[in-house]
Amino acid sequence: MQYAFMGIEELLARWGQGAQALALLSAAQELSGFLREERDVAAVAAFAGLTTGRAGDVLAALVAHDLAEEVAPGRFRIAPGLAAALADDAPGDLPARIAQATLLTRQTEAAVRTGVVTLSAEDALTVARANAFRPGDGARAVVTKIFEAVPEVAAAMAHGRMLDVGSGVGGFVLTAAGMLPDMRATTLEVVPEVAAVARSRARALGVDDRVDIRVQDARDFDSPDAYDIAFWAQPFFPLPARPATLAMIHRSLRTGGLLLLQQLDTAPAGRAELANFALRRMVAHAQGLPFARPMADLVAEAAPAGFSLIRELDEDFGRMALFSR
Ligand SMILES: C[S@@+](CC[C@H](N)C(=O)[O-])C[C@H]1O[C@@H](n2cnc3c(N)ncnc32)[C@H](O)[C@@H]1O
Secondary structure, eight states: OOGGGSOHHHHHHHHHHHHHHHHHHHHTHHHHHHTTSOEEHHHHHHHHTOOHHHHHHHHHHHHHTTSEEEEETTEEEEOHHHHHHHSTTOSSOHHHHHHHHHHHHHHHHHHHHHSOOOOOHHHHHHHHHHTSOOSSHHHHHHHHHHHHHOHHHHHHHHHSEEEEESOTTOHHHHHHHHHOTTOEEEEEESOHHHHHHHHHHHHHHTOTTTEEEEESOGGGOOOTTOEEEEEEOGGGSOGGGHHHHHHHHHHHEEEEEEEEEEEOOOOOSSGGGHHHHHHHHHHHHHTTOOTTOOHHHHHHHHGGGTOEEEEEEEETTEEEEEEEO
16 A cells, blocks of 8 residues: 555545444444345344434445445345355354454554553453464364375374463364364463363363363473474564473473474565554564564574474465474
């Protein structure tokens, strides 16, 4: 986006509309579910508790933003893209992504005003949900791709013990445990409310006897030489916690054990994505997080802790690096 060529009035209109569109999407989530079936304005009005006039306005706004379609005069349905993203077997949690986008606007203000962004337990849960697979076929399809890309990871998880460091609501570890009947894992999550959701998901999936969900700071975990593979959600670990976390992972793995880590964001190649990148980096840095740390820096960070790089992966499901102890 070339903001330099727009006047301030045009910028304001554009950004204000973006904020309104996010509020529309956020507030219309239940309505979107109702619109999975074709409905007329009167039915939408009754569902939403609005007059037909106001329901018509909401539908017009949804259609204008490609969130709904007018399939026949006066008859509306959710847009196919939104329907797919809200489907029960979608790999991602769209409501959580929407909540995270709303959270980002609040965090942006805090970052500008104070330079410090702190997460409440509720915020941490929003972030954890937004960055996790939802259990289901979509998630299993992505995990299958990951296993194909790193077969040694699949083998270590299938028959060994896994340590999931910064497990959030357990998107990856619980999906994998559902696919690998002999897999055993320990998960470490510092926010109790987040770990509680992982626990109830583990019970619902019937893997709670094989996945030990711990509420603790990863740095304090002490179980030497016990694990074959570790997965570290490194983008969510603030700078001061990282050396002790890597040291813990090193002592927890057996010799030759594997460490897989993910890289969520990368610096944009062009000017076009820089505005979004700069905002998200500002918020991440105000939380003490290392935003978009380049792979080479991650490798340099892991080396002093005793890890050597096996290989880097840049696949459609994301960037990862595999190390051995
Ligand atoms: C967003 S989750 C990552 C997603 C997860 N890997 C999945 O597959 O669903 C990262 C989590 O790391 C947790 N975390 C950050 N620092 C931590 C620490 N020192 N010890 C334990 N957990 C930590 C955060 O609370 C957050 O919930």
